[in-house]
Amino acid sequence: MLIETDVLVIGAGPAGSSTAKHAALNGSDVIVIDKKSEIGAPKRCAEGVSKEGLKKLKIEPSNRWVIKELSGVRMIAPDGTSVWLNEEKVKLPEAGYILERKVFDKHMAMDAARAGAKIMVKTLAKGIRREDDHLVTTLETMGEEFEVKAKIVVGADGPESRMGRFLGLKTTLKPKNMESCAQFEMVNVKMEDPDSIEFYFGSVAPGGYAWIFPKGDDIANVGLGILTTETDKSAYDHLLEFVKNNPSTQNAQPVELNVGGDPVGGMLKELVTDNFMLVGDAASQVNPLTGGGIITAMEAGVYAGEVAAAAIKDGDYSAKKLSKYQERCEENIGVKFKRDLKVKDYLQSLSDEELNSIADAFHDIELDTINTAELIKQLIKVSPKALLKLGKLF
Amino acid sequence: MIIMKVNEWCMYCGECAGVCSRSLIEVRENSLKFDKKKCKECTICIQVCPVQALAKEE
Ligand SMILES: Cc1cc2nc3c(=O)[nH]c(=O)nc-3n(C[C@H](O)[C@H](O)[C@H](O)COP(=O)(O)OP(=O)(O)OC[C@H]3O[C@@H](n4cnc5c(N)ncnc54)[C@H](O)[C@@H]3O)c2cc1C
Ligand code: SF4
Numbered sequence: 001m002l003i004e005t006d007v008l009v010i011g012a013g014p015a016g017s018s019t020a021k022h023a024a025l026n027g028s029d030v031i032v033i034d035k036k037s038e039i040g041a042p043k044r045c046a047e048g049v050s051k052e053g054l055k056k057l058k059i060e061p062s063n064r065w066v067i068k069e070l071s072g073v074r075m076i077a078p079d080g081t082s083v084w085l086n087e088e089k090v091k092l093p094e095a096g097y098i099l100e101r102k103v104f105d106k107h108m109a110m111d112a113a114r115a116g117a118k119i120m121v122k123t124l125a126k127g128i129r130r131e132d133d134h135l136v137t138t139l140e141t142m143g144e145e146f147e148v149k150a151k152i153v154v155g156a157d158g159p160e161s162r163m164g165r166f167l168g169l170k171t172t173l174k175p176k177n178m179e180s181c182a183q184f185e186m187v188n189v190k191m192e193d194p195d196s197i198e199f200y201f202g203s204v205a206p207g208g209y210a211w212i213f214p215k216g217d218d219i220a221n222v223g224l225g226i227l228t229t230e231t232d233k234s235a236y237d238h239l240l241e242f243v244k245n246n247p248s249t250q251n252a253q254p255v256e257l258n259v260g261g262d263p264v265g266g267m268l269k270e271l272v273t274d275n276f277m278l279v280g281d282a283a284s285q286v287n288p289l290t291g292g293g294i295i296t297a298m299e300a301g302v303y304a305g306e307v308a309a310a311a312i313k314d315g316d317y318s319a320k321k322l323s324k325y326q327e328r329c330e331e332n333i334g335v336k337f338k339r340d341l342k343v344k345d346y347l348q349s350l351s352d353e354e355l356n357s358i359a360d361a362f363h364d365i366e367l368d369t370i371n372t373a374e375l376i377k378q379l380i381k382v383s384p385k386a387l388l389k390l391g392k393l394f
Numbered sequence: 395m396i397i398m399k400v401n402e403w404c405m406y407c408g409e410c411a412g413v414c415s416r417s418l419i420e421v422r423e424n425s426l427k428f429d430k431k432k433c434k435e436c437t438i439c440i441q442v443c444p445v446q447a448l449a450k451e452e
């Protein structure tokens with residue numbers, strides 16, 4: 001069996017569905033495939049997004065998938081000192097939402113379908129080869145192999161991405177650029193403020209951080225990401241320890257375990273080659289500081305979809321033509337990531353004692369916004385090391 | 395010869411596939427396949443697994 005299409009999107013996560021939707025809206029024939037039998041499940045995510053991000057993408061929040069609205073942030077140092085950023089102390093310009101990813105991802109795929117994309121679930125991409133001026137991808141569904149001939153293929157295949165590599169793009173990640181994550185969704189969680197998300201820094205999560213993201217009532221995602229270059233224990237073992245020691249989770253019980261990789265090394269240098277583009281986690285389009293990648297995956301998906309559709313209209317699928325996508329990503333995503341990467345390196349260089357003293361100093365500071373730049377400015381005031389490493393950037 | 399062993403508690407999250415520099419790991423929805431012949435035994439895939447589901451078997 002051979003199917004022909006303009007655009008084949010591999011992976012129906014936020015990146016793939018957004019790409020498929022925007023390519024279809026702009027007139028291309030689009031097929032999007034995913035190996036999963038249920039799009040969005042199991043989740044590899046703590047499910048936090050900014051309201052601002054959704055607004056920028058022109059996606060109306062729906063009570064089908066927004067499960068909780070947040071009003072604050074609590075950052076906790078190793079000795080338990082908290083820095084609160086909430087409405088009492090700070091005028092929050094824009095706080096976030098917690099999603100139900102299993103529902104959200106499906107709805108994003110539905111939007112792609114409504115725009116005209118065809119969706120195939122439980123369909124695995126196994127290989128890809130170049131033939132004349134198009135790409136032939138080998139797929140498998142229910143034990144049956146078939147091929148799709150496409151003018152453009154989009155690799156939106158997540159952190160496990162291999163499609164780009166088959167065409168010579170360097171997408172292999174080093175362990176120091178991939179957070180190893182484990183998370184429980186738990187019930188009976190007793191948070192100090194169930195409307196704030198919590199971040200725990202220091203040796204609870206070497207090379208990363210731990211989090212508690214409330215999902216309403218007494219439910220929360222309790223998880224962490226570590227760099228395996230910084231610890232001999234697995235992410236799961238660190239998680240068990242965190243849950244055992246954290247005051248909020250003393251009576252909490254898990255109803256779900258999630259694991260996965262989060263590529264935090266900054267956006268890949270090469271995102272396109274002839275007939276091919278990488279989008280989302282496959283392109284390391286994850287904020288290296290926060291590990292958040294839902295919004296950027298979807299933003300990049302808009303660019304990829306528009307550029308793919310324009311290329312189809314012009315009959316030119318060369319790397320040169322598709323490099324417009326790379327340019328838009330670098331301009332709108334890459335520049336910010338480069339700065340955040342420096343902040344991450346700084347944070348990772350801090351010992352538990354240094355983190356404690358910073359948290360202590362922050363205690364007395366009045367902040368009036370909640371964005372990263374403002375936080376870093378304050379950080380520079382209290383930490384000489386921050387001035388040294390970050391002073392020029394902010 | 396060392397062979398990679400996938401333990402039963404693997405969750406098919408794909409993190410190991412992301413770091414294998416030889417692209418030898420194919421993660422399906424409910425199974426994981428290695429191209430064992432080409433493995434250079436760098437053990438990086440074992441290192442990153444969040445649940446230690448991979449192991450070397452002599
Ligand atoms: C523990 C954890 C917590 C996180 N928390 C947050 C958070 O709070 N906020 C946030 O913004 N981001 C968070 N992230 C990151 C976020 O989950 C990702 O950035 C986001 O899912 C990226 O979307 P994507 O579409 O690129 O990839 P994915 O959502 O991973 O989608 C890729 C899809 O491709 C499919 N696929 C892969 N290979 C193939 C193949 N060969 N054939 C067919 N289908 C294939 C997969 O099945 C999958 O559905 C977190 C990540 C982790 C691991
Ligand atoms: S990283 Fe571990 S849990 Fe994830 S797919 Fe690989 S072996 Fe399985």
Ligand code: SF4
Binds near residue numbers: 416428438
């Ligand atoms: S040991 Fe190294 S080469 Fe072999 S599968 Fe694992 S990462 Fe790939």
